[in-house]
Every structure is written in structure tokens, then in C-alpha cells.
Amino acid sequence: MVPEIRIEDFDYPLPGERIAKYPLPERDSSKLLVYRDGNIVEHVFREIPELLPKDSIMVFNDTKVVPARLHFQRETGAHIEIFCLEPVAPAEYSLIFSETEKCRWKCIVGNAKKWKSDVLTLSNPESDPDVAALGLKAKSVERNGETSIVEFSWNGGIPFSKVLETCGTIPIPPYLNRDSEAIDSQRYQTLYARFRGSVAAPTAGLHFTERVLNAIKEKGIDMETVCLHVGAGTFLPVKSETISGHTMHREPFVVRKKFIEDMAGTDRTVIAVGTTSVRTLESLYFAGVQCIRKGAPEEISQWLPYETDYGLSRQEAFSALSQYMERNGIEELKLGTRIIIVPGYEFHVTDALVTNFHQPQSTLLLLISAFVDGDWKRIYDFALGHGFRFLSYGDSSLLFRRGNHTVRR
Numbered sequence: 001m002v003p004e005i006r007i008e009d010f011d012y013p014l015p016g017e018r019i020a021k022y023p024l025p026e027r028d029s030s031k032l033l034v035y036r037d038g039n040i041v042e043h044v045f046r047e048i049p050e051l052l053p054k055d056s057i058m059v060f061n062d063t064k065v066v067p068a069r070l071h072f073q074r075e076t077g078a079h080i081e082i083f084c085l086e087p088v089a090p091a092e093y094s095l096i097f098s099e100t101e102k103c104r105w106k107c108i109v110g111n112a113k114k115w116k117s118d119v120l121t122l123s124n125p126e127s128d129p130d131v132a133a134l135g136l137k138a139k140s141v142e143r144n145g146e147t148s149i150v151e152f153s154w155n156g157g158i159p160f161s162k163v164l165e166t167c168g169t170i171p172i173p174p175y176l177n178r179d180s181e182a183i184d185s186q187r188y189q190t191l192y193a194r195f196r197g198s199v200a201a202p203t204a205g206l207h208f209t210e211r212v213l214n215a216i217k218e219k220g221i222d223m224e225t226v227c228l229h230v231g232a233g234t235f236l237p238v239k240s241e242t243i244s245g246h247t248m249h250r251e252p253f254v255v256r257k258k259f260i261e262d263m264a265g266t267d268r269t270v271i272a273v274g275t276t277s278v279r280t281l282e283s284l285y286f287a288g289v290q291c292i293r294k295g296a297p298e299e300i301s302q303w304l305p306y307e308t309d310y311g312l313s314r315q316e317a318f319s320a321l322s323q324y325m326e327r328n329g330i331e332e333l334k335l336g337t338r339i340i341i342v343p344g345y346e347f348h349v350t351d352a353l354v355t356n357f358h359q360p361q362s363t364l365l366l367l368i369s370a371f372v373d374g375d376w377k378r379i380y381d382f383a384l385g386h387g388f389r390f391l392s393y394g395d396s397s398l399l400f401r402r403g404n405h406t407v408r409r
């Protein structure tokens with residue numbers, strides 16, 4: 001049953017000066033709000049290893065942000081900004097980044113009304129010889145509402161991943177109200193980022209340093225990775241009055257068979273780093289449900305979790321998924337998810353969550369409310385009253401779930 005939730009009930013006052021426009025000099029010096037058993041206390045992020053339950057599993061999203069924003073210019077002088085969203089031809093991220101002559105992407109085009117049918121040339125105001133040598137051009141192939149299919153072509157021999165690194169800029173969030181700067185290339189990226197594909201960072205991971213990661217490892221906590229490529233939809237506001245009128249964006253994810261096998265054989269506390277990790281973990285549960293009900297996993301639809309009580313344990317769902325992969329010789333599960341997590345959702349996998357503070361009236365704030373059994377206002381009031389910095393470059397929180405599951409100590 002689709003929940004009827006009013007978006008206006010998830011609003012709060014966020015003064016502009018509380019939005020962190022730049023990261024702190026040290027990643028792990030940010031504030032850390034800890035919420036457990038209804039209690040709220042303040043720490044410094046570098047103390048997080050001491051606060052995590054022993055013998056738990058910590059899951060990170062190792063996606064890598066690509067410099068997906070490109071600036072072109074028409075012969076008339078008009079500037080056109082092209083924001084690459086997801087690959088079209090080839091459709092696989094690994095393949096499209098390896099292309100050496102041309103490729104097609106689904107894009108958002110700024111100033112699109114001024115782009116007719118002509119081929120655009122990349123803007124090169126600094127007369128950078130490396131940029132000039134690539135000769136990057138863009139042609140509009142198809143327009144579909146707010147997005148376009150754009151074909152890029154360049155002087156052959158250079159993979160498109162290198163083209164983006166040379167010509168593109170990091171697509172920092174629009175609410176920062178500034179252009180990308182040199183610092184963003186390093187700091188709007190987690191230390192453990194590996195696989196290119198995101199157009200927004202999984203920002204909960206931005207606080208982790210080598211010393212924090214090493215301390216977590218020394219405590220005996222297993223550190224696992226999944227990969228969900230974060231789409232531009234993460235910035236889209238909810239425009240409908242109720243959440244039932246909001247359409248979630250699709251995000252692709254990849255998970256190794258070994259991780260799924262490990263999850264099938266354990267009941268340890270699972271700590272997700274970021275809402276993207278939560279969405280991946282919970283989507284995996286429903287992929288396992290589909291293996292039992294349909295024989296194979298399918299794309300996870302937005303309202304699938306609310307259709308019925310599936311009555312399966314975490315272990316049963318992951319075991320079914322593991323067996324499906326074993327039968328079919330699959331080493332990496334590649335799926336897409338549109339899952340939306342809102343109040344009323346029953347968490348099947350995630351016990352604790354590391355996350356930043358999110359925008360008012362956003363789907364991410366609804367996820368937080370679901371996770372803390374509706375207690376989000378008290379958490380955000382504490383953060384606002386104690387000088388916490390908000391959004392992507394802001395401070396962090398460690399939330400232990402309330403509601404239908406007791407976190408193991």
C-alpha cells in the first residue's frame with residue numbers, strides 16, 4: 001500500500017549560513033551527532049571507531065564522482081552547459097569510459113533553447129593545449145523532456161574517462177551557489193572511491209580518513225563495499241504535496257557475490273555509510289525476495305517494499321540471492337533500483353547509519369525519519385541548536401535504528 005505522507009510535514013528552517021559551502025581543513029574534524037536509544041550526544045568524527053559495536057559489518061559505497069559537467073560554446077558565442085547523467089551508447093559505465101572516439105550520454109543541457117542543430121565546440125577560455133588537442137564536440141541527438149541524448153566525439157585514441165578528467169568539472173551540488181574549484185576535485189570524493197559513475201558524492205563517506213579507517217579495522221569490524229552510482233536525481237526536490245506523487249530516479253548498483261554470501265551467513269549488526277549504501281542493502285533484500293517468488297531478481301521498483309509483508313529474514317533473502325548467483329555463474333550482481341524509503345518502511349538489513357544532514361522536504365529526510373521511527377525533528381533541532389553544519393560538506397551523524405529491530409551491542 002502506497003503511504004500517504006505530506007511533504008510539508010518534513011520541513012524545517014535551514015538558514016543559508018548553516019549550509020557548509022566548503023569542507024573543513026581536516027575530513028575527520030567534523031562534528032558527529034550520535035543518536036542511540038533516543039539519546040543524543042555530540043562527538044568529533046574521528047571518535048567514531050570507539051562508538052561502533054564490535055563484531056559488526058560496516059558497508060561503504062565505493063563509487064567515484066566523475067567530472068561530468070562540460071562547458072561548450074556555439075559559433076554565436078552562446079554558452080551551453082552539458083551535464084552527463086548516465087551512459088546510453090555504450091550503456092555500461094566501464095565500456096563508455098573506455099570509448100576512444102565517440103559515445104552517447106543522457107544529459108541535462110543548460111541554456112538548451114539556444115542550442116539548435118549545430119555541433120558545439122568545447123569552451124577553452126584558458127587556451128589549454130591539452131583541451132585543444134582533444135577537439136571535443138557535442139551533437140544533440142534527441143530531446144526528451146528535461147533531458148537530451150548527446151553524442152560526444154573527439155580526436156581518437158584517448159578514452160572518454162581521460163576526456164572528462166581533462167575537460168570536465170566536478171558537479172558540486174547546486175545549493176552551494178558557487179562554481180567548482182580545485183579543492184572540490186579532491187574533497188568531493190571519498191578516499192576509497194574506485195568505480196567511476198556518480199554525478200554526486202556519497203557524502204557520508206567524505207569524513208573518513210586513513211586513521212579512522214585503520215582504527216575501525218583494528219577494532220575487528222569488517223569493512224565491505226557496494227557500488228551504487230549516485231544520479232542527479234538526488235538533488236531533485238519533491239514537488240508533489242504527498243510522497244505518492246513523487247517519482248524516484250533509477251540508480252544502478254553492483255555487488256560482489258562474496259559479499260552476498262557473507263551476508264547470508266551472519267546476523268551481525270550492519271552499519272551503512274550513507275543513504276546510498278542503505279538503498280543498496282535494502283534493495284538486495286528485495287532482490288532475494290524476487291529470487292524466491294519469481295526465480296530471478298528484477299529491477300527494484302519504487303513501491304515494491306509496500307506491496308505486502310514478505311515475511312522473509314535477512315538471511316533467507318540473501319541466501320536465495322546467493323544461490324541464484326551460484327546457479328547462474330554470476331560473480332557480480334548488476335541491478336537498478338528506484339526504491340523509496342519513507343515512514344512506515346520496515347528495514348530488513350540496516351541497523352545503524354552514518355549520514356550527513358539533509359535538505360528540508362527531501363526524500364533523504366523521509367528516509368531518516370523512517371530510520372529513527374519519526375524522531376527526526378529532535379535530532380535536527382539538536383544539530384541546529386549546537387552549531388552543526390548542514391548538507392554535503394557539512395557535519396555528520398551516527399544513527400542507531402529505532403523501531404522494529406534492536407541493534408546488537
